[in-house]
Amino acid sequence: MSRRTEIDVRPITEAEFPDWNRALNTGFLRPPAVAAEQLEARRKEFVPGRSLGAFDGERCVATFRSFDQEVTAVGGAPVRADAVSNVTVTATHRRRGLLTRMMAQDLAAAKERGDVVATLIAAEYRIYGRYGFGPATTMTEWAVDVPRAGLDPRWAAPEDGGRIDLVDGEDVRKLGPELHERLRRVQPGAVSRSELWWQYRTGVVDWNGSPWTEPCYAVYRAADGEVEGMVSYRTDDRWGEAKQPLNTATVDWLLAVTPAAERALWHYLCSIDWVQTVKSGWRSPDDLLPGLLPDPRAARVTTQADWLWVRILDVAQALTARTYEGRGAAVLDVVDRSGLTGGRWRLEAGPDGASCAPTTESAHLVLDVAELGALWLGDASAVRLAALGRVREERAGAARVVDALLRTSRRPWCPDMF
Incomplete structure (x- = not known):
């Protein structure tokens, strides 16, 4: 059996694209072989550096792709996003940290590019919270x-x-x-x-x-x-x-x-x-x-289920890109175990705009970056998340203040699968 250290995680080359597609089909329980015309169609999505593979020797055993996207924030502003798709790990190579390594590479590159958020449609619910993604639409x-x-x-x-x-x-x-x-x-x-x-x-x-x-x-x-x-x-x-x-x-x-x-x-x-x-x-x-x-x-x-998941990569830009119907302020202690965008932030917002900056003030609400992603588009409730034990109030009533700021009169919606 191969050891984890023997598996190479890296961007694929065009020459490796057929093997990568075979692994992709295998992971999604589709027939592995890809017809030539179908393969050529999929090549249209290939962007150098944005398709990652895990290789055990010469065989691709895990896949990951991201691409440039814009997602609409509350109020209509387009926000730069790193859209994650085509995530698979072959059944013979599960539980070896391959997805963690691919995700870390991709999110670090997205942060370096200046992407404000990352997005995905989750095939399985329990995977992506540990990477900082939260379900933001239904x-x-x-x-x-x-x-x-x-x-x-x-x-x-x-x-x-x-x-x-x-x-x-x-x-x-x-x-x-x-x-x-x-x-x-x-x-x-x-x-x-x-x-x-x-x-x-x-x-x-x-x-x-x-x-x-x-x-x-x-x-x-x-x-x-x-x-x-x-x-x-x-x-x-x-x-x-x-x-x-x-x-x-x-x-x-x-x-x-x-x-x-x-x-x-x-x-x-x-x-x-x-x-x-x-x-x-x-x-x-x-x-x-x-x-x-x-x-x-x-x-x-x-059918009713979670749909678009959001991972905040820049707290200040994400919170100032959107609009706010009410007026108020809150100090958010954002926990990001990957170190990409955590810290304590003071949000002041109103109908005329918002500011969000690092602060040393005492936190009103403590939450993981995944919960902030769930709240960002206005669909999730901080009060409900507090009742579930997924956010913590450091000041009584803080969750209600955050809800009054972030929640929207109509629910967000992503029409697309990607």
């Missing part, structure tokens, strides 16, 4: 029982003078990026999308090797013709006895920059002939969808 999926929803079966078009048009992938690539930019400027937790993202989702680039089947795409145009919403969805073809339709429309993704667009797109999906169930895809837990239905109980929650 994802909810609904299944809408269309006959029960109570919508007007004669609905044919938006009532506000707008219209729904079906489009193709080329239209999506033209219209989608600008629409998404409008959304992420106002949606805390939203992340940037590359041109490659749109190519993957419209079949231009084959990432996973499965035969491409084009979904349906629909856009909502307001009365003035401006595109304010877009949806990608797929339908099946299922029928019951006595020729009763049992069809489902499954949403891949839905973007809307106005409530009118959101209402129109959901009503459109629920009005498609033969469709009995609409599956929502990944939505915010306070999404408008159930409330848009005359009977909100027709929208049944099928």
Whole structure:
């Protein structure tokens, strides 16, 4: 058996990319072999220095990739992020500290670059807290029982003078990026999308090797013709006895920059002939969808779980990048066992801006950097974390003060998997 000291953790070269992909597929329980065209598609994501591998001899046994990203802070400011993805450790090499070594290398490089936070979508909950990541957003999926929803079966078009048009992938690539930019400027937790993202989702680039089947795409145009919403969805073809339709429309993704667009797109999906169930895809837990239905109980929650995890790399920049609805001050003692950004910080914030600087004042609240990551986008509650024993009040009522500063009226949402 190889000893831990014999395993080399380092950035991979382009020549090692095929072996790295084999290890990646193995770790994600996919067939190890990668078709040549699929491998070439994945090479488009390769950035020198940002894909790490652990090598036992010449064989790659663990994978790790990061890439540049922007995540929207509360208030709409784009914040530089180190997005972590493709994390695997082969089953034969577990419990040898390989992920710890890869994570340490990547976060140190991100800190050196000046990234303010790191982000990831966690496949397993218990892994990433020890590296300073905290669950900062939640994802909810609904299944809408269309006959029960109570919508007007004669609905044919938006009532506000707008219209729904079906489009193709080329239209999506033209219209989608600008629409998404409008959304992420106002949606805390939203992340940037590359041109490659749109190519993957419209079949231009084959990432996973499965035969491409084009979904349906629909856009909502307001009365003035401006595109304010877009949806990608797929339908099946299922029928019951006595020729009763049992069809489902499954949403891949839905973007809307106005409530009118959101209402129109959901009503459109629920009005498609033969469709009995609409599956929502990944939505915010306070999404408008159930409330848009005359009977909100027709929208049944099928999945609810943590989604975007955040790791603060620069406390001062992270806390001053966001906005605050209320006014107040708190001294936070941030514990960071990796030494990247810990210390005691005084936050003073209000609607007109915020300052955050090191201080020697007595702490009001003591918390791990992972808990600060969970609180940063305004979704988690310091009061709840205190009750769970995950933050500690050094001054009575400090958790309530922090909640009054950090929590938001609408919940953050990350529409993407990465």
